[in-house]
Amino acid sequence: MSLTDLSGRLALGIDIGGTNTKFGVVNHRGEVLEKGHLRTDEYEKIEVFIEALHRAITPLIEKYGSLELFDGIGVGMPNGNYYTGTAEQAPNLPWKGVIPFADLMKDKFGLRCTVTNDANAAALGEMLFGAARGMKDFIMITLGTGVGSGIVANGSLIYGHDGFAGELGHTIVKPGGRKHWSTGSEGSLEAYASATGIAITAKKMRAEFPSSMLNQYPEEAINSKTVFECASKGDSIAIEVFRYTGQKLGEALANFVMFSSPEAILLFGGVIKAGDFILKPAKLHMERNLFPIFRDKVKLVFSELNEADAAILGASALVWEQKKNNR
Amino acid sequence: MSLTDLSGRLALGIDIGGTNTKFGVVNHRGEVLEKGHLRTDEYEKIEVFIEALHRAITPLIEKYGSLELFDGIGVGMPNGNYYTGTAEQAPNLPWKGVIPFADLMKDKFGLRCTVTNDANAAALGEMLFGAARGMKDFIMITLGTGVGSGIVANGSLIYGHDGFAGELGHTIVKPGGRKHWSTGSEGSLEAYASATGIAITAKKMRAEFPSSMLNQYPEEAINSKTVFECASKGDSIAIEVFRYTGQKLGEALANFVMFSSPEAILLFGGVIKAGDFILKPAKLHMERNLFPIFRDKVKLVFSELNEADAAILGASALVWEQKKNNR
Known part of the structure; x- marks a missing residue:
């Protein structure tokens, strides 16, 4: 060029x-x-x-x-x-x-x-070049090895008093719940909705259900990708792993919506390859937990960026x- | 004049x-x-x-x-x-x-x-004339009959996409928890930390502990004011009512801090008359649930307005x- x-x-x-x-x-x-x-x-x-x-x-x-x-x-x-x-x-x-x-x-x-x-x-990036073009209020949730977030309100990123605002992965969705492998907190969104969290859920669930296709993989091969493969083949336990993940995510998203009332929530990162397996339960549980004035208003979409x-x-x-x- | x-x-x-x-x-x-x-x-x-x-x-x-x-x-x-x-x-x-x-x-x-x-x-009001003068990032929580909130970030109130941002009283602090008398949601902050919620907690706890001073009042006289009277006289059950309320409030506040990283959280409304009975456990459980970078930074204070x-x-x-x- x-x-x-x-x-x-x-x-x-x-x-x-x-x-x-x-x-x-x-x-x-x-x-x-x-x-x-x-x-x-x-x-x-x-x-x-x-x-x-x-x-x-x-x-x-x-x-x-x-x-x-x-x-x-x-x-x-x-x-x-x-x-x-x-x-x-x-x-x-x-x-x-x-x-x-x-x-x-x-x-x-x-x-x-x-x-x-x-x-x-x-x-x-989404605001300037992606799915949030033209939006003044949205929340970006990154679902990868960990769970991160970026919050835009009144057209600006919220950095907070100290520059660290937007650590939504560390918000607690289930008090006294799953202990985080690194922070030690109990029941954080990241403990459930990250790729790491999904692998933990999958390992637990396959142990409970010996007939699950997930049991055909060695321990170290259980990750959001293999769970997706099993879910795509119709394995009900693998589907349940994503449903549960989506539920926890949706419950957390409802709380975020009641905070900043965004036009959209954008999901990004490796975990979203699970598509509707995660998106549908997330949407359901988000709506279910919203105060009525917020219902059926917030778009829940995947990132548009390459x-x-x-x-x-x-x-x-x-x-x-x-x-x-x-x- | x-x-x-x-x-x-x-x-x-x-x-x-x-x-x-x-x-x-x-x-x-x-x-x-x-x-x-x-x-x-x-x-x-x-x-x-x-x-x-x-x-x-x-x-x-x-x-x-x-x-x-x-x-x-x-x-x-x-x-x-x-x-x-x-x-x-x-x-x-x-x-x-x-x-x-x-x-x-x-x-x-x-x-x-x-x-x-x-x-x-x-x-x-707090930003122009009260305890938040000069602050660009703070959260106001009103603890009255209900629980309301106002969120200031980057020096402006967050209204959100539709003008309804900041309904923190309706965020869920305990999934599947206490059913809200009006919205039907389960485990919202308002269900625990409002004056109405405190009365519910007090009625439950006094039924479990017949020796509590709270049992000297008729059912309809149980409210945050009478609980405060009993707590002030040293009734351990009344003190526990506020401790539990403060815990739920503190857990919710931790999530709010990880959202917008405010300089301070201001508490306002009738419930704050309970003073340290609520403030101390709220502070403790807020700190305990924070991601380390947010700890010991956020002021938790009462409103200064008359x-x-x-x-x-x-x-x-x-x-x-x-x-x-x-x-």
Whole structure:
């Protein structure tokens, strides 16, 4: 792609997960022009990680001529803090304590860097380029290894007093319920509706029902993908695993709706591949638990973003959003 | 008070409850200059109610010379909708269906009228004149006959897509729990933490413990006030009633914090007279259920507004807020 094809300016979008980091060059129309990735978990020291990131990204920048074309870097990462540009106490990242991520990036790349958590980045991506275009009030729920969320109200992301707003995966849906493997909390949404939670539910249920197709897999192969395979083949226990997951999700969504009364709730992440197996019970139990004035109003939909690009796109959206705010 | 004492302009604040309606003339410093009240439940027809309101308020307006000094009318009422100016399906009001309240008021008074629910009005009052002065992110919880809420994020009230955001009293804190006497939902915050909920808890607990001081009262005298009297005298069952209430409240507050990460949660309403009997367990269970990054950060405080004036003041704040938005 030649420079003349670029209408407008560029941003770097970086999505940092516990295992992998994805990055890309994005234009202001939300097109991912270049992308790449590296392992997050191979770098014990944050400085070495940023050095490696710089080495991997520099060729992409050079391809477009120079830094001057770039408006900044947007980073989505667990516990990323929009106000301080730090990542704090992120349980899934190799670097402990408070990491001054935005500052380290700025020093290395010479570009302004904006940080937020990965789900907030995804919500921005949906608002600028995806299913939430034109919406001023919506909630994004990411259902992956964990459960994250990004909340938009009055047309802006809610960051809260300290920059950490929107940790809906850690809200309690069943007091005294399933203990979370990492936080120790009891009955959080993440303990049920994440891929990890679904595997736990599936292992429990298959033990109760020896005839379930789920018992044909070894313990370590039980995950949301294999449960989906069994459900697709009509295994009633696998279907029940998703129904139960959808119920817990729906009960939680009802509470979220009564908080911010969104136009839509967008679901995103690997778990949504289960489709209607999860969406239908989620919708049912959301509606059932709503105060009447909220019923039959809220759209419950899947993300529209291309999954391979969504994280990068969402992160890059931070740069455009920041630019808008500074105008 | 002579006209020369008035610095600035005036607003009418009206708080409409199921039983009583309070109204007052408020200046821009948040001083309630005049006030009055009438019964809400004596008026089966909304037109007759507004006629009576007009009759009662006109002398107060005339005392200050003319309508010209007034910037508008702010109304807090159950299910009041900021966007449409209507009250919809309010279970505690005598008028059913969708009431075009703001339009009716405007026609009768000749002043612009802004409507929202009573808890949102209270939150605005706290932000302009009370304990939330200077805060951009806080949640107001009103604990009265019912449980209401007003949520401020990024310095603005969250109204949501349809104007009904912030019905935290109806969020579910205990799935499958106590059935709500009016909505039929199971395990809502209101079912436990409202004055009505506290009376239910007290009646249950005193039946289990014959030695409790609570058994010295007739059934109809059991309410949050008599429970407080018994708790103050050291009755361990009455204390347990508040502890249990505080626990349910605290569990709910933890979920709210993980949604919008507020600087403070303000508690308001008759129930807070129970003071530390409720505040301490609420704080304990809020902290206990928080994701670590939110712990020991959120102030849990009582409203600072004079209770007799707070509702009027909160409603009048709508006029100033509206004025600010139109600037």
